Amino acid sequence: MKWILHTQFPEYLKDAWNTLLEEAITNVPFLRYEYLAAWWETRGGGEWPRAQLALVTAHEQERLIGVAPLFFVPEPQGRPTLLFLGSVEISDYLDFIVRPADLERFVDGLWVFLTQELPFEWQALDLYNLIETSPTLSVLNTWSPQHHLTLQVERLQPSPYIPLPGDWEAYLASLDKKQRHEIRRKLRRAEGHTSMVCWYCAGENVEAEVEAFLDLMAQDEDKAAFLTPVMRQTLRRIALAAAAHGYLQLAFLEIGKEKAAAYFNFDYHGRVYVYNTGFNRRFNDLSPGWVLLSYLLQWANQNGRKEFDFMRGDEAYKYRFGAINRYVVRVTLLRQPASASALGAASTSVQE
Numbered sequence: 554m555k556w557i558l559h560t561q562f563p564e565y566l567k568d569a570w571n572t573l574l575e576e577a578i579t580n581v582p583f584l585r586y587e588y589l590a591a592w593w594e595t596r597g598g599g600e601w602p603r604a605q606l607a608l609v610t611a612h613e614q615e616r617l618i619g620v621a622p623l624f625f626v627p628e629p630q631g632r633p634t635l636l637f638l639g640s641v642e643i644s645d646y647l648d649f650i651v652r653p654a655d656l657e658r659f660v661d662g663l664w665v666f667l668t669q670e671l672p673f674e675w676q677a678l679d680l681y682n683l684i685e686t687s688p689t690l691s692v693l694n695t696w697s698p699q700h701h702l703t704l705q706v707e708r709l710q711p712s713p714y715i716p717l718p719g720d721w722e723a724y725l726a727s728l729d730k731k732q733r734h735e736i737r738r739k740l741r742r743a744e745g746h747t748s749m750v751c752w753y754c755a756g757e758n759v760e761a762e763v764e765a766f767l768d769l770m771a772q773d774e775d776k777a778a779f780l781t782p783v784m785r786q787t788l789r790r791i792a793l794a795a796a797a798h799g800y801l802q803l804a805f806l807e808i809g810k811e812k813a814a815a816y817f818n819f820d821y822h823g824r825v826y827v828y829n830t831g832f833n834r835r836f837n838d839l840s841p842g843w844v845l846l847s848y849l850l851q852w853a854n855q856n857g858r859k860e861f862d863f864m865r866g867d868e869a870y871k872y873r874f875g876a877i878n879r880y881v882v883r884v885t886l887l888r889q890p891a892s893a894s895a896l897g898a899a900s901t902s903v904q905e
Contacts, residue, residue: 554611554612554613554618554658554662555611555612555613556609556610556611556612556662556663556666556670557609557610557611557612558607558608558609558666558670558671558672559606559608559609559610560605560606560607560608561606562589562590562593562606562608563608563610564590566586566610566617567586567587569617570586570617570620570650571585571586572617573617573619573620573650573651573652574586574650576652577648577649577650577651577652578648578649578651578652578653578656578687578688578689579646579648579649579650579684579687579689580822581645581646581648581821581826582795582800582819582821582826583639583644583645583646583647584622584639584646584647584648584650585794585798587794587795587797587798588639588644588791588794588795589622589638589639590794591787591790591791591794592638592639592643592644592787592791593606593624593638594787594790595783595784595786595787595790597639597640597641597642597643597644597787598642598643598781598783598784598786598787598788599781599783599784599787600641600642600643601624601626601640603626603627604624604625604626605624605625605626605673606624606625607623607624607625607635607671608620608621608622608623608624608638609621609623609663609666609667611651611659611662611663618651618652618655618659619649619650619651619652619655619659619663620649620650620651621649621650621663621667622637622638622639622647622649622650623635623636623637623638624636624638625671625673625675632676632677633673633674633675633676633677634675634676634677634678634679635667635675635677635678635679636679636680636681637680637681637682639682640679640681640682641681641682643784643787643788644682645682645712645826645828645864645865645881646682646683646684646712646864646881647680647681647682647683648683648684648687648689649663649689653688656688656689656692657692657696660689660692660693660696661696664700668888675888676887676888677885677886677887677888678885678886678888679883679884679885680883680884680885680886681709681881681883682709682865682881682883683881683882683883683884684712684879684880684881684882685708685879685880685881685882686879689884690706690882690884693884693886694706697886702886702887702888703886703887704884704885704886705883705884705885705887706882706883706884706885707882707883707885708880708881708882709865709880709881709882709883710865710866710867710880710881711865711866711867711878711879711880712862712863712864712865712866712878712879712880712881713863713866713867713871713872713876713877713878713879714860714861714862714863714876714877714879715850715860715861715862715863715874715875715876715877716859716860716877717850717853717854717858717859717860717861718854719854719857719859720854721850721851721854721855723854724850724854724875725737727875728874728875732873732874732875735873736843736847736874739839739840739843739844739847740844740847742839742840743808743839743840743841743844746808746839748808748809748810749807749808749809749810750806750807750808750844751806751807752804752805752806752807752845752848753804753805753807754802754803754804754805755796755801755803755804755805759792759793759796759801759803760789760793762803762805763788763789763792763793763803764789765805765812765815766792766803766805766815766817766831767780767785767788767789767831768831769812769814769815769831769832769833770815770817770829770830770831771831772831772832772833772834773831773832776829776831788817788829792817795819800819800820800821801817801818801819801820802816802817802818802819802820802825802849803815803816803817803818804816804818804845804848804849805845806841806844806845806848808836808839808841811833811835811836812833813832813833813835813836813839813841813845814830814831814832814833814836814841814842814844814845815830815831815832815845816829816830816845816846816849817829817830817831818849820858823857823858823859823860824858824859824860824861824862825849825853825858825860825861825862826862826864827861827862827863827864828864830842842870843870846870846874849861850874861876863876865881
């Protein structure tokens with residue numbers, strides 16, 4: 554393989570990157586080229602001001618084989634470290650971008666490249682937000698002892714999701730009787746309100762709709778603190794990038810033509826990913842968040858979506874709507890002095 558270290562985002566690989574992702578071990582919106590490019594522009598909303606890009610690609614006869622979307626930071630937790638682009642706070646699922654058949658040899662070659670070819674010293678490869686079922690985890694578990702590496706695995710958070718049956722009534726029937734009654738009651742109360750209640754997904758004028766969403770989000774005190782100017786800029790760029798590539802689902806509930814609730818989702822490859830929410834406190838008595846979520850679940854069932862993914866966090870409402878847990882993990886590989894030499898020489902390498 555030919556290995557390339559990119560110190561700038563390789564725009565010429567954008568199409569090949571996203572095409573590879575379609576066949577990759579983990580195909581999620583957080584690994585799309587445009588998402589990670591938007592994340593990198595602000596270093597994750599200011600989370601990593603000292604980050605240096607260390608993005609590595611592997612090629613065979615001009616064919617893109619794999620992408621290791623990495624960056625370098627000098628001293629998180631006291632040691633120079635490589636992390637996944639997207640780490641840690643605002644990207645729920647991360648991984649290497651590689652086809653299943655190429656994963657083992659990609660990991661082998663990548664480790665050689667990282668230990669022998671990078672222009673800076675590092676001590677840890679710290680991989681946050683891997684889905685616990687990712688093949689990467691099993692490969693690293695098998696591979697690391699063979700190369701005398703210290704592997705640490707930490708379960709981070711649940712990422713509750715709802716498997717969808719494809720029918721709204723069948724979905725409701727799968728819920729606890731009390732919860733099913735509560736959803737129907739809140740829908741009836743909203744639909745019987747004296748002001749017209751409707752919901753829609755942003756289509757035209759997306760920029761203004763994104764701003765309206767961010768304003769709703771900021772009505773929550775904790776989210777307002779989270780929405781620093783640079784974080785607001787980051788979420789705006791991510792939303793617009795998703796809209797440009799056809800997988801933004803920015804949904805609003807309106808009561809009397811006033812926005813009462815909003816969901817910023819990714820509608821991607823048969824799954825709805827709930828990224829963030831915002832609510833107008835004036836309408837709390839009508840439970841606008843529950844009402845809009847109910848409409849979105851009805852839409853997802855009717856439109857053939859197979860999962861509704863709430864992603865990281867164990868908020869109670871997710872389980873009331875029937876979500877079940879899966880988890881994301883953090884995998885840390887610590888270098889030992891003999892590890893690089895034990896693996897032999899790397900393949901051809903280039904820096905860009």
